[in-house]
Amino acid sequence: AQSVTQPDIHITVSEGASLELRCNYSYGATPYLFWYVQSPGQGLQLLLKYFSGDTLVQGIKGFEAEFKRSQSSFNLRKPSVHWSDAAEYFCAVLSGGYNKLIFGAGTRLAVHP
């Protein structure tokens, strides 16, 4: 069955430090992968997506993610975290076409000044 695992429930980083959020997926075919961010009281906002081609994907707000088929991973990175990046981050895989996304449980990011 298709699934997404985000191993880290909570992560705390200092402002200005680098960030890497882990995501592992289970999917039989070539996956369509997404990263979303959710701030308190708000809906989900798309950060970036991977469909095919270059395995390093650039997104909004300075985020990037790297698709590694051999490791079934799609980790999200940012070289320098800002206090406004504190939020919950979700990795997702598109399942079976149309708009059905399977989400991971999320990683809550806290940023220390």
Place this chain on the structure above:
Amino acid sequence: DAGVTQSPTHLIKTRGQQVTLRCSPISGHKSVSWYQQVLGQGPQFIFQYYEKEERGRGNFPDRFSARQFPNYSSELNVNALLLGDSALYLCASSFLDSLAYNEQFFGPGTRLTVL
């Protein structure tokens, strides 16, 4: 332009009651999807509607139903509410019916509490 809007923002119901949640997609968008997000978990897919037809259904009981209107707005109905139905219900809209070809945008959600 307005984004995806959902109403009400918050809702409190008791077990056994029925609830209707509403979603207005971004103007021009023809696809609406519904997700349930239980506290501490990622969103789970409930339904997708495109051009008023159901395009996908998640693993939810028949107590959950939805429909899409000619103006592409949508309602999610939940009957015989259980405590476990307490969650944030998210609506998302997109122009086409597949994320392989376009992006979907999420609304802020409706927080349902079942007592």
